[in-house]
Amino acid sequence: xxxxxxxxxxxxxxxxxxxxxxxxxxxxxxxxxxxxxxxxxxxxxxxxxxxxxxxxxxxxxxxxxxxxxxxxxxxxxxxxxxxxxxxxxxxxxxxxxxxxxxxxxxxxxxxxxxxxxxxxxxxxxxxxxxxxxxxxxx
Numbered sequence: 001x002x003x004x005x006x007x008x009x010x011x012x013x014x015x016x017x018x019x020x021x022x023x024x025x026x027x028x029x030x031x032x033x034x035x036x037x038x039x040x041x042x043x044x045x046x047x048x049x050x051x052x053x054x055x056x057x058x059x060x061x062x063x064x065x066x067x068x069x070x071x072x073x074x075x076x077x078x079x080x081x082x083x084x085x086x087x088x089x090x091x092x093x094x095x096x097x098x099x100x101x102x103x104x105x106x107x108x109x110x111x112x113x114x115x116x117x118x119x120x121x122x123x124x125x126x127x128x129x130x131x132x133x134x135x136x137x138x
Contacts (some may be wrong), residue, residue: 003042007050007076012127013091014039014120020061023132025116032132038118038131041080045094050122053077059123074124081136083112092118102137 001072002015022035042048054072058065065073081093083103090112106112117136122129 001036001039001043003039003048005048005050007124012050012076012122014042014122014129017103018061018126018128020123020128021129022130024132025135028114028135029086030082030084030089030116032089032091033082033133035131037089038120041092041094042120044096047094048078050076050078050120052124053121057122059126059128061128062126064123064124064125076122076124078120080118081138082116082118082133084114084116087114092117 004011005014014094018036019035022038024030024033037085040054053075055075056072058070058073059075083090083092083106091101091106103112103115115136115138116133119132119134120129121132
């Protein structure tokens with residue numbers, strides 16, 4: 001499974017081959033989630049739009065901008081949320097079933113009990129990317 005998107009006329013492909021690293025919350029990880037599931041969620045959504053992001057550290061894969069001693073490095077970023085019950089995946093804000101729902105509604109009905117932010121950052125130059133999941137209080 002892979003996810004493709006275009007930014008500034010350049011195509012980016014997110015798959016297992018160019019994944020730099022995957023971090024599932026260190027204190028309360030989601031039990032049944034991995035990079036394949038994140039790519040599947042992106043692949044099945046129509047609401048994914050990467051935007052420019054700048055970091056004060058370079059891409060670990062290509063080190064673009066290091067030789068020029070840049071202070072900021074070009075990435076593309078996208079965030080969304082995952083809601084869980086008993087540390088297991090229930091729904092994401094990108095899922096079609098989520099339309100018209102909210103975390104508070106799902107929590108009141110007992111369907112979810114925790115929320116996480118998923119941060120995806122892609123090197124604008126070489127296309128390598130990272131996925132970080134952190135517990136996030138809504």
